[in-house]
Amino acid sequence: MLFMNQNRKSNKPAAASVPNQALETYKDVKIDGLLENTIAFFNGILGDSDDFVHRRFHVFGRYHAVMFYYSNMIEQGTINTEILKPFMYVPAHLEGKDIGIDRLKDILLNDSLYHSEGKLEWRLNELVEGLLRGQTVVAVDGLDEAFLIGTRSIDKRGIEQPATEQVIRGPRDGFIEPxxxxxxxxxxxxxxxxxxxxxxxxxxxxxxxxxxxxxxxxxxxxxxxxxxxxxxxxxxxxxxxxxxxxxxxxxxxxxxxxxxxxxxxxxxxxxxxxxxxxxxxxxxxxxxxxxxxVFNQFYQTVEDYTERFLLMSSIRLARLVALLFSLVLPALYVAIISFNPELIPTEFAVAVAGGRAGVPFPAVVEVLIIEVSMEVLREATIRLPQQVGGALSIVGVLVIGQAAVAAGFASPISVVIIALTTIGSFATPAYNAALALRLLRFPLIIMAGMFGLYGIMVGLILITNHLLSLKSFGVPYLSPLVPVDAQGLKDLLIRGPLWSLQKRPSFLHPQEKTKLNSSTVDELQNPQHNVLEPTNGNKKKGE
Known part of the structure; x- marks a missing residue:
């Protein structure tokens, strides 16, 4: 037996402790055609599992055969009607004829098998990997190849709207696991x-x-x-x-x-x-x-292109303002309160001073404590069951915030600043980009508490310098702003009309650069034909 000899050369048992290492032992090893050896090999390599099934039967009532599959990964009806039954009964046009072992392989594959995903395979490792993927293996005594048939059937959830990327106007389907x-x-x-x-x-x-x-x-x-x-x-x-x-x-x-x-x-x-x-x-x-x-992809949404450009440009600008809020607002508050209170209007400064009266912490410590508490609350809201998470967020924001102000633990203006910062981070469409801004918010607050507005500027310069140094597969991260691309600027801070976005992004080096035909643009620039204009004299009265 060829694969048994290979096993003795490697000094490894068939049922190795690491299955994939065991498969490497039998790489490109051919099945020998002896049914009992094949059964022993599969039972040895796949171990003792209750969901692993091998079912013996007779092909055309004459040849011994065996079928291997994992019961939880296949559709039982497919096994019975499209594989087992056709293999057991002789095709109608071949009844009464002698079917020798030399013709059996061709007849089973081309005349009997009622399945489009069927092929012959002689490598043992490929047969085992096919089983692990949910396919079915049929081996016949005397044949040096086995049948590998695609029968995978695993339950899956329905296609629904993505929970993290919901839109008002646009398709409602999202990817699933398969x-x-x-x-x-x-x-x-x-x-x-x-x-x-x-x-x-x-x-x-x-x-x-x-x-x-x-x-x-x-x-x-x-x-x-x-x-x-x-x-x-x-x-x-x-x-x-x-x-x-x-x-x-x-x-x-x-x-x-x-x-x-x-x-x-x-x-x-x-x-x-x-x-x-x-x-x-x-x-x-x-x-x-x-x-x-590139960075601008993280504050763009599908609705930016399904709605009219004037409306979505204003919403995109609001989204960018929220992005800046989520990054610099707490640090700006700490810098002004701690170092430059003269920048605050007099009436507002009196109100802020009155609100901070009795707060035992400096502004930087106060903001850091509230910010950390908000991050903990947000993480707890995500991890809790949906029925409890909403109630916790309401309790955390209203009750705990009001109690902290009443107890003199925090000032009302600090709570407002952190609330605006949190709302701004929620307005960022991409969760991973919002997470990066939430992380960078803390060093900015610390630098603002140490050096004031100078610290904020140094921090923003360092962040900008880091963004300029980033690349994704060789594409500068701040494209099309740096380096400047005139076509790309039409879809950067605002979204230009669709008819103006005629070219694909040049920083991607597309082979076909044009995506909108110039004749469409020419037609839009010509006067429209108002065929239903009341003053149109081309139509007869009453026509």
Whole structure:
């Protein structure tokens, strides 16, 4: 027996303690065609599991065979009607004819098997990995190849609107865990032959399937090669979520700012693919990764493009103001109260001084205590069950805040400042970008407490310098602002009208740069044909 001899050479038992290491022993080892040896091999390599089933039967009532599968990963009806029954009964057009062992393999595959995902496989390690993925293996005594049939059927949740990226106007569907469903959602919106999807397996134990999506003729081939290179260099035990890959793909591992964007929205992935980016999906994760990433992507939403540009430009500016609030407002308050109270109007300064009367802490300590308490409360609200979390947030904000002011522990103006800061962080669409700003808020507060406004300016200069040094797959993080791109500036602070966004972002180096035909722009610039104008004399009266 060939695979038994291979086992003796390696001095490893069939049931090794580490399954994937045991599979390496049998890499490219061929099945020998002896049914009992095959059964012994699979039972030895996969161990004693109650959900692992091997079912003996007779092919055409004559040849001994066995079927292997994991009962919790398949659809039992498919096994019975599309595999077991066709293998046991002779096809109608072959009844009464002698079917020898030399013709059996071809007849079973081309005449009997009622399943489109069926193939022959001779490598033992590939058969075992197929079983672990939810496929079914059928081995027949005397055949040197086994049938590997795709029967995977795992329960999944329904497609619903993403909880973290809700919109008022836009699609309501979001990614779910199975990779095949997520790719189907992308193809549903991108019905073109230019969409390319390549898959690979990452994770020595999990064998997680990873899909890399790109647009042929748009995406820069060098970007695709670099993405594949970084993915192939990942040698890890398990990949449980796309977040594992994100930490290996980013350029600067010490930066608080995210250099890879993630999203649950298929329409957002499609929009990025059409710009020339690459999307990465992981089987078992509802979050897709998009690379390369620039900073302005984190305060943009899908609604910025589904609504009219005047309205959404004003909302985007409000979002940017909220972003600045969440970063510098507490530090600015500490600096003015501690070092430059003359900047406050007289009437307001009297009110602030009256509110701070009796507070035992300096402004920087007071703000840090309230800020830390707010972060703890926010984390507790997220982790608690949904029915309890809402009540806790109301109790924390109203009762504890009011009690702290009444007890002289904090001033009313400090509570207002922290509340505005928290609301500003909630207005940032991307959670990971808001988290980076929440982290940087604390060193800014400390520098403001030590050096006043000078400390804030030094802190902002350091943050800006860090942002200028960041790159995502070679793309400057502050593109298209630095370096300046005239076309990209139309979609930076405000969102220009769709007819003005004729080119794809130049910093992505797309192969096809134009996305809007110039004839459409010319038509928009011409006077409209008001065919129903009341003063139009071209129509006869009463017509």
């Amino acid at each position: 990779l095949g469903s997520n790719i189907a959602l992308i193809r549903y919106r991108l019905q073109t032959a230019d969409l390319r999807v390549t898959t690979m397996e990452i994770g020595r134990r999990t064998k997680s399937k990873v899909a890399v999506c790109r647009m042929e003729g748009i995406t820069d081939p060098d970007l695709v090669k670099e993405v594949n290179r970084r993915l192939h260099n990942i040698d890890i035990d398990a990949v449980m979520d796309s977040g594992y890959l994100e930490q290996f793909l980013e350029d600067n591992h010490l930066s608080p700012f995210p250099q890879v964007q993630y999203t649950e929205r298929p329409d957002k992935v499609v929009a990025n693919l059409l710009e020339g980016r690459v999307a990465i999906l992981v089987d078992g994760s509802p979050l897709a990764l998009v690379v390369p990433t």
